[in-house]
Amino acid sequence: MAKIVIDYDNCDGADCGECVDVCPMEVLIIEGDKVVIRNKEECSLCEVCMDVCPQEAVEVEEE
Ligand code: SF4
Known part of the structure; x- marks a missing residue:
């Protein structure tokens, strides 16, 4: 299972959306x-x- 963390202090959300x-x-x-x-x-x-x-607001790692 993946552990996914979004750093909302740095994420530009819908203004960016590149990860999406x-x-x-x-x-x-x-x-x-x-x-x-x-x-x-x-x-x-x-x-x-x-x-x-x-x-660099998305972090994915295996847990
Ligand atoms: S883009 Fe990110 S959230 Fe989507 S499958 Fe790959 S590692 Fe998982």
Whole structure:
């Protein structure tokens, strides 16, 4: 199972959304103006969300 942490102090939310665009499993979605984690059990730990985030606000690790 993945542990996904979004640092909301740095995340630009819907103004950015790059992690939402690249996630192949649709784990990250925009809800209102925030990026939220929907079904983290689907996460494949590919880490592309971490790679594209310009704010380094997404952290994914195996737990
Ligand atoms: S690690 Fe991959 S599958 Fe998991 S939330 Fe990030 S982009 Fe989606």
